[in-house]
Amino acid sequence: MPDKDRSQRVSDAVHHRRWLILTILLFSLFVVVLDNSILNVALKTIAAPPPTGIGASQSELEWAINSYTLVFAGLLFTAGLVGDRVGRKGTLLCGMVVFGLGSLLSAFSGSPGQLIGFRTVMGLGGAFVMPATLAIIMNVFERAEQPKALGIWSGAVGLAIAVGPITGGLLLEHFWWGSVFLVNVPIVITAVIAMVLVVPDSRDPHPGRLDPLGVLLSMGGLVLLVYGIIKGGQLASFGSPLVWATMLGGLLVLGLFVRHELRVENPALDMRYFLDPRFSAAICAVGLAFFALMGVTFFMVFYLQSVLGHSPLQAGLLLLPLAAAQMFFSPRARLVVDRLGTRVVCGGGLFLVGLTFLGFLSLDTASDPWLLCLLFFCQGVAMAHVMPPATVCIMSNLPRSKAGSGAAVNNIFRQVGGAMGVAILGSLLSTSYRHGIEGHLRVVPRSQRDTAGESVTATLAVAQRLGPAGRALVQPAKDAFVHAMHVTAVGAGLAAFLGAAVVLAFLPGRGRGPCADDDRATPGSPPATGRDEPDL
The missing domain is CATH 1.10.287 (Helix Hairpins)
Structure with a gap:
């Protein structure tokens, strides 16, 4: 976009501090995504009886994770609409404060029921944070720089997913289980102060x-x-x-x-956006990518700790290549898109994601850490070339005035896709594992067999309580889990290949232009001739 048009879109004051604004927004994004990944490594500790943990059962642990996801996904779209109407800065600040309060309460939960309830509060706050960050980015960056900014945004998501287990491992080595929640509080306080001072406000000037x-x-x-x-x-x-x-x-x-x-x-969401195959294909790519990634990430934590015997910190460090690859390649994905086109880059990325899942078939009960690092690195590179171009396609097909609801749609499909991945692939994992271990549970008292067959962690815990008689269960449990992991990885790979097929069929290729026209005109929407109403 020529410089003479820039002042009509974004004020000079905002334009000059756009990268500082992005950095501050990444703090809010980072803490919300970090919380989910950091919790995974603390599950075993939280399940331990007091004073080490709070004695949470397997079902209670699942709801500690899912109560957050349920509220988060359910309110995302509403939160995006609220931000478009009343102002994204205020929505973001309120969301951060609620999220920080929920984190503080979660850290000092006295029972599994309290933890589940306080995690719901965190989900409420997080739902108002995620759409606001993406919407503000779309309103402080001009079109030419949006792919780079969104690439950094996507890289931060990947970084938080992989850094969470490392942070959780370090905290659990030195502090009690509640520290994985308490660590959010100083980050929230710092981010809120910076937002008040630096981040501009924006809203839909004609919300109807x-x-x-x-x-x-x-x-x-x-x-x-x-x-x-x-x-x-x-x-x-x-x-x-x-x-x-x-x-x-x-x-x-x-x-x-x-x-x-x-x-x-005056619809809350103009459904005609979905008539554009580029918009719908990009949404599908986001959903299927996270379906595969979150489903496999869920079982990988148990593989690293329960099967390979790594500590929470070691398990987190093994995921570091995934974070490093996403952090490095996500901001640079736009350069590859410029040369090869959105279709090839995003479709190729999803295809590589599928191949890395099939690479998990080479893992066994004594896999070399270097093989794991290689697979995670390739997966990070692949995801770095899926999320940024897909997010650009979604957001660039909407007028800036609808950036909040557009960001919510993007995050809804991300969250619902991830929830379906954990649920469906987790169900496949559990069923496959139970079939593999059932024949070896004869040494377990009949009253404990159902519990012992729930998961590899439950089987190994029962085996430990049985003493010498339970040693015969250890290797069969690990073998059964690895087989179930292979079955689940194939399911995740097929989801990624399906996403690649959709992208290759509908996203624009090289020489066919960007994902949307420069004015972001959509059926029934006026061209974006000016920035949303500012509050500088």
Whole structure:
């Protein structure tokens, strides 16, 4: 974009401090994503009886994770709409304060029930943080620099996912389990102060009338759908009436939401955006990529600790190549897109993601750490070439005034895809593991067999309590888990290959232009001739 047009879009004051604004926003993004990955390595400690942990059961641990996801995913779209209407800076600040308060309360939980409840508070705050960060980025960077900024944003997500286990391992070596939540508080305080001083506000200058029915339908449908997905993974079966009825109910409510949005004069989300195959294909790429990645990340923590015997810190360090690759390559993905086109880069990245999952078939109960590092590095490189171009396609197809709801759509598919990955691939893992270990549980008292067959961690815990008689269970448990991990990795790989096929079919190739026109015009939307209303 020529310099003469820049002042019409972003003020000089904002333009000059845009990179500082991005750095501050990354703190908020980092702490929200870090929290989920840091918790994974603390699960075994939290499950220990007091005073080491709080004696959480396997089901309670799952809900400590899923209560956050349920509220987070259910409120994302509503949070994006609120930011567009009342101002993204205020929404971001409120979200950070609520998230920090939830972190503080979680750190001093006295029971599993309290932890689940306080994690819900954290999910409420996080839902208002994620869309606001992405929307503000779209409003402080001009189109030419947005791919680079979004690449850095995506790299920060990958970095937080991989750095979380390292941070968690370090904290658990020196402090009590609550430190994995308490560490969020100083980051939140620092980020909030910096945001008040530096980050500008923006909003939709023409939001139209409120669409309360659309907001309620979107929230209700997402909560029901995600709850059903989570419950299916927890029960290791999607045939339960509670599971399929809840998921079906969620889909029906979301169908009513779509029907309502197509009819109402001022829709909360203009469904015509999805008529653009570039927008829909990019959304699909994000969802399937996180379906595969989060599902495999879930079982990888147990493989590293329970099968290979690594400490939480060692397990975190082995994931470092994943973080390093994403951090280095994500901001540079735009350069490859300029040469090869969005379709080749994003589709090729998803194909490589699928290949790395198939690479997990080479892992066994005594895998070399260098092989793991190589697989994680390749996976990080692949993801770094999927998320930035896909995010650019999603956001560039929307006018800036709708950046909050657009960011929410992006994050909803990311979260729902991740939740489905954990639930569906976790269910596949649990079922495969139970079939593999059942024949070896004869040495376990009948009353404990169901518990012992839940997971490799549960089997090894029972084996330890049985003493010498339980030693015969250790190797079969590890072998059964590795086989189940191989089955799950194939499922994740197929999801990634499906995403690659969708991208190669619908995203623009080299020489066909960017993902959207320069004015971001969409059906029924006016061209973005000016920046959203500022508050500098």
